[in-house]
Amino acid sequence: MEPLLQIDALSKAYPGVQANDSVSFDIEHGEIHALLGENGAGKSTLVKMIYGLVRPDTGSMTLLGQHYAPARPGEARRAGVAMVFQHFSLFEALNVGENIALGMEDAPDRRALAAKIREVSTAYGLPLDPDRLIGDLSVGERQRVEIVRCLLQNPKLLIMDEPTSVLTPQEVEILFATLRKLASEGVAILYISHKLEEIKSLCNRATILRLGKVVGKCVPAEETARSMAEMMIGAELAMPKARDYQPGAVALELKALNLPSLDPFGTSLRNVSLALRKGEVMGIGGVAGNGQDELLLALSGERKVPSGMITLNGEAVGDAPPEKRRALGLLTAPEERLGHAAAPDMTLVDNAVLTAQTRRKLTKNGWLNMRKAASFSDEIIAKFDVRTPGNHVVARALSGGNLQKYVIGREVLQRPDVLVVNQPTWGVDAAAAAAIRQALRDLAANGAAVLVVSQDLDELMEMSDTFAVLAEGRLSKPRPAEGLSIEEIGLMMGGTHGMEPMAGAAT
Amino acid sequence: MIRLERRKAPSKAMLWLTPLLAVLLTMIFGGILFALLGKDPFAAIHMIFIEPFTDSYSQRQLLIKGGPLILIAVGLSLGFRAGVWNIGAEGQFIMGAIGGGAVGLALYGMPGIWVLPLMTLAGALAGFAWAMIPAFLKVKFNANEILVSLMLVYVAENFLRAMVTGALKNPDGRGFPESRSLAQYASAEMPMLIKSAGLNVGGLVAIGAVVLAYTLLARHRLGYQIKLTGQAPRAARFSGVKPGIIVAATLGISGALAGMAGLFELVGPAGKLTTNFPLGYGFTAIIVAFLGRLNPIGIFLAGILMAATYVGGETVQFALQVPAAAIRVFQGMLLFFLLAVDVLVAYRFVLKKEAK
Numbered sequence: 001m002e003p004l005l006q007i008d009a010l011s012k013a014y015p016g017v018q019a020n021d022s023v024s025f026d027i028e029h030g031e032i033h034a035l036l037g038e039n040g041a042g043k044s045t046l047v048k049m050i051y052g053l054v055r056p057d058t059g060s061m062t063l064l065g066q067h068y069a070p071a072r073p074g075e076a077r078r079a080g081v082a083m084v085f086q087h088f089s090l091f092e093a094l095n096v097g098e099n100i101a102l103g104m105e106d107a108p109d110r111r112a113l114a115a116k117i118r119e120v121s122t123a124y125g126l127p128l129d130p131d132r133l134i135g136d137l138s139v140g141e142r143q144r145v146e147i148v149r150c151l152l153q154n155p156k157l158l159i160m161d162e163p164t165s166v167l168t169p170q171e172v173e174i175l176f177a178t179l180r181k182l183a184s185e186g187v188a189i190l191y192i193s194h195k196l197e198e199i200k201s202l203c204n205r206a207t208i209l210r211l212g213k214v215v216g217k218c219v220p221a222e223e224t225a226r227s228m229a230e231m232m233i234g235a236e237l238a239m240p241k242a243r244d245y246q247p248g249a250v251a252l253e254l255k256a257l258n259l260p261s262l263d264p265f266g267t268s269l270r271n272v273s274l275a276l277r278k279g280e281v282m283g284i285g286g287v288a289g290n291g292q293d294e295l296l297l298a299l300s301g302e303r304k305v306p307s308g309m310i311t312l313n314g315e316a317v318g319d320a321p322p323e324k325r326r327a328l329g330l331l332t333a334p335e336e337r338l339g340h341a342a343a344p345d346m347t348l349v350d351n352a353v354l355t356a357q358t359r360r361k362l363t364k365n366g367w368l369n370m371r372k373a374a375s376f377s378d379e380i381i382a383k384f385d386v387r388t389p390g391n392h393v394v395a396r397a398l399s400g401g402n403l404q405k406y407v408i409g410r411e412v413l414q415r416p417d418v419l420v421v422n423q424p425t426w427g428v429d430a431a432a433a434a435a436i437r438q439a440l441r442d443l444a445a446n447g448a449a450v451l452v453v454s455q456d457l458d459e460l461m462e463m464s465d466t467f468a469v470l471a472e473g474r475l476s477k478p479r480p481a482e483g484l485s486i487e488e489i490g491l492m493m494g495g496t497h498g499m500e501p502m503a504g505a506a507t
Numbered sequence: 508m509i510r511l512e513r514r515k516a517p518s519k520a521m522l523w524l525t526p527l528l529a530v531l532l533t534m535i536f537g538g539i540l541f542a543l544l545g546k547d548p549f550a551a552i553h554m555i556f557i558e559p560f561t562d563s564y565s566q567r568q569l570l571i572k573g574g575p576l577i578l579i580a581v582g583l584s585l586g587f588r589a590g591v592w593n594i595g596a597e598g599q600f601i602m603g604a605i606g607g608g609a610v611g612l613a614l615y616g617m618p619g620i621w622v623l624p625l626m627t628l629a630g631a632l633a634g635f636a637w638a639m640i641p642a643f644l645k646v647k648f649n650a651n652e653i654l655v656s657l658m659l660v661y662v663a664e665n666f667l668r669a670m671v672t673g674a675l676k677n678p679d680g681r682g683f684p685e686s687r688s689l690a691q692y693a694s695a696e697m698p699m700l701i702k703s704a705g706l707n708v709g710g711l712v713a714i715g716a717v718v719l720a721y722t723l724l725a726r727h728r729l730g731y732q733i734k735l736t737g738q739a740p741r742a743a744r745f746s747g748v749k750p751g752i753i754v755a756a757t758l759g760i761s762g763a764l765a766g767m768a769g770l771f772e773l774v775g776p777a778g779k780l781t782t783n784f785p786l787g788y789g790f791t792a793i794i795v796a797f798l799g800r801l802n803p804i805g806i807f808l809a810g811i812l813m814a815a816t817y818v819g820g821e822t823v824q825f826a827l828q829v830p831a832a833a834i835r836v837f838q839g840m841l842l843f844f845l846l847a848v849d850v851l852v853a854y855r856f857v858l859k860k861e862a863k
Contacts, residue, residue, distance in 0.1 A: 321749075322746065322747035326747075334745060336741075339741055339742060340739075343735055343742045344739060345739075350731070354742060354745075355746060357728070363728050366727055368726055368731060370726070
């Protein structure tokens, strides 16, 4: 029997990045097929092409033996392809029935639809009351609405984008039962995730993407979480070099830090503990969306936690505002340069004032000393080799790498005791990235404690003295980076947290 | 399909040319409006835009009418810069007049050079307090300040009606719904500083507010935080700006300035509290703030221009017998064209087939 969907050498490039590079695989009738990869591996571009949201540059698809090239999602739906997005598109002020009707090509009348919703949702174990308002539903129930909306159109292929990231463990079980039932009826499911244990228990086959290419295919049930993680992160990782690192006293300590996420799609921090010493660079790895943003907000002071959960040089600062923390020596550099770390439409001088007013004494009795600010700005530009016509230029006008050098330089030159950076080289060219890493290493060599949060494992291995992984809001126990093996990192990465190598060996 | 595409870098010169362009467009379309009403468009435009600057009586009126507009608009611009939308300056203006006026009426007849300063202070406090209502609700319950401040305008109007028919009614006024005339009370009279220029104390305070606001924005930490909050709210929180303080400060300052403007209007041109006291200055000031690019100096120029449309508008009404509403349409046109021209400076039209 021919496969349901055959994907042949699909490629898609965006400016500066090859999102998909000649990707080929096929999906059989009634199978649950996992699409596995780190963030940025090209999973979402691929499914967007299948769902008609993005047109491939080259390559072709064949659905049920017919040439398949949907120009828009409507065509994909008519061809029998449905998709449940990670972020829902539901109107909170409307009820379930109305929301479902809105997403259908030709919705039946209200009463017939309500009956149909009841029937289908009960049949698949996802009971829904068509009259309830979306605003009153839990996140899990909202997802049911999206799924039922797809099921009403009798899809042949159902694409699910990280469906379990918003669900409780109980809801996950219910969802899996539904998906298995669908598969037994012949519906194919393309299941996107980076949670290895889920894939092992649910999926028949897996295709693994890395940097836009298919790097492996496997039967998850025959693999271990570790082996799949290795395929996902690749084996060409450079191992950390031995470094003479003499840790000093503890500078920053997190004690069982808990922080609920404000965003329903965010990740709450659970019991995060670490001790960062003077002269130490600690790397925190993990796939984005596992609590990185929340950790940064808790450390910068944008979100407050009970004071004892964060101590700086022995002083409890968990509830201190950002400026107080800076005064005490804790500086941070957020991931998003434009809009968070820097104000896009303000000049570089104004952006120097953003975080340096206290430590660089740029204000006196509330009045800004613009001359001092300008000279600090010039100092950053000179010492960090920021390519700009001058300090009067607005931040938006700088290239990503130059602005990132400016942002990192602004913090480094304030001589912090502790510097926390999120994704220091994200979207930055290689030369700037090397300069930034060197600056952070030098800072640690001069006695500061540096915490680097990054998704780039190569970067973390190059820079870190100690290494930990943030997965699902929990931080693994930090370990010396030197001597860490790929297997160990893979295990820490795959969301199989708490599973020590011993337990891994048992599988 | 026509799309708007953001231009890479809108030129600095255009930023300042657009208000002039908007004025020009208003002249053209306003002229068409007058022609449709059967009036001579050239005479009307001349009376509105040229005569106020050439005729010596009208010249004096420019600062007298422009003063309150500038004073209110400067305050509003601080909030608008921070993304805090105080639409209720009219209400704060009325409450300022009532608060300051009540002090004057309580002291009625008592001599002393401290009377006017005390009334001014009371007016500023009343406007401040009225603006603190939306500020409090915004900070505490995240209530939309646009709606709250706007609705409070109508509350203030009714409060004024209640006051002039109740507590502040002229006891010797034979039942007319108005207060005693403060113009008859020497200590409460607003001194004219330079008669030939029409510069009174209110005008001086307005000019002072322009200078202070300029300094605040260019040199003070609060001004910096206001700009930062408006341009990059997340960067502001990262920097350590407390959003609640910015909301309270900007609403408070604009309320106090609007309240002061109300008091100056009361002790100057109006003379007494009546139900006709509100003239819409609080709303017109919104146009002035944007026409002046939310920049204090720009606001000064825009305030004078807007005053000209008032002064000239009165002449037109009188000389050409056009309805008063035509002048309001005229002012609305000015804001409309400014916003439209602004969009075209920041964006450009792109004709493009549907994205694939």
